[in-house]
Amino acid sequence: MTGVSTQENGDGDPRRAIELLWGISPPPRRGPKPKLATADVVRAAVALADAEDLDAVTIRRVAEQLSVSPMSLYTYVPGRAELLDLMTDHVHGELTDPEEGLGWRAALTAVAEDQWALLHRHPWLLQVPTGRPPLGPNSFAKYERELRAVEGIGLGDVEMDAVAGLVTGLVRTTARSSLDNARLARTTGLTDAQWWERAWPVLAGIPAADAAHYPISSRVGQAAGAAHNAAENPAHAFRFGLARVLDGIEMLVLQRQQ
Structure with a gap:
């Protein structure tokens, strides 16, 4: 891109x-x-x-x-x-409303998943600056859905706007990584696993790069690589990050109720 x-x-x-x-x-x-x-x-x-x-x-x-x-x-x-x-x-205009009757976490998750899919259908959206959004009906509806998901749960209006920005920012950041990885695979002709298969023997031959020098990153990197079969998994990062964002929002709401 x-x-x-x-x-x-x-x-x-x-x-x-x-x-x-x-x-x-x-x-x-x-x-x-x-x-x-x-x-x-x-x-x-x-x-x-x-x-x-x-x-x-x-x-x-x-x-x-x-x-x-x-x-x-x-x-x-x-x-x-x-x-x-x-x-x-x-x-x-391709974005849709979450199902009726969902709780706020499920509704906000549905909104985020819908946007994740939209960015993968239209990657060029990530090239469009967001500082001055189009003031059109479909973009208004997008913002309305984001806010409706957290309406009435105990947040102030400015906080609701911040939540919408936090979620869409996470979606855009992780979708960008996902699309970048897919483009790398297309342009190099190598999957992440194939790339690592070529890189690892060279790295393993460098004594200063062994696990004794980097014990934590070696252990964690191997565990993550085995789990994702790649150096990173943007889809996992998106859903893990979204769950943690929702946890933080829930904690804020609970604090307000005390």
Whole structure:
């Protein structure tokens, strides 16, 4: 995954982005009926990002996918920044509500698992900065689900917001590791186990790197490696970390009740 080298979301005109996100259309213009809808442009951009990465999403490339001229695409979106907002909000629409009647731990777990899966379907989301989120209906619904999971359990509003940020931050961090590992396996042609099989004999031949010098890391590393068949397991880290986050929230709630 490379960094975004062109205009990012949040850099564009927020008023026009919000109008597009909420489907507030400008006054109709005279002339031929447009060949496309804004939704067509967004779907084409998402498909391009899924197939390659976010750097591939340019006005020119999206226009090529739709068989139109780049200039004609500005009829639908003012620029790349607004397009990224639309793309992000569009895929947020894939997120679903937890089942009714779940306790707050199960509901928040369901929310986190849903986001973990979304990031694996659309890895480019990890390239989108989160400081200025798209102010669209699907992104509002995402935040609403996160807060609804802990509504009424004894947290203040600022704490509820912090919980939402803590959980989504954990999801993003561990999903990034998971996707990085998968990309390494693709580009090198080696699984983690195969990589370690090549590295270990070399390392074992270096006296200064033996267990006598690093007894704790040697013991723990071997145990973790045997458990995960790899140097790390991001899926385990995600679920272990989430459980510990939920434990901390539960402890805070219990303290408030005393």
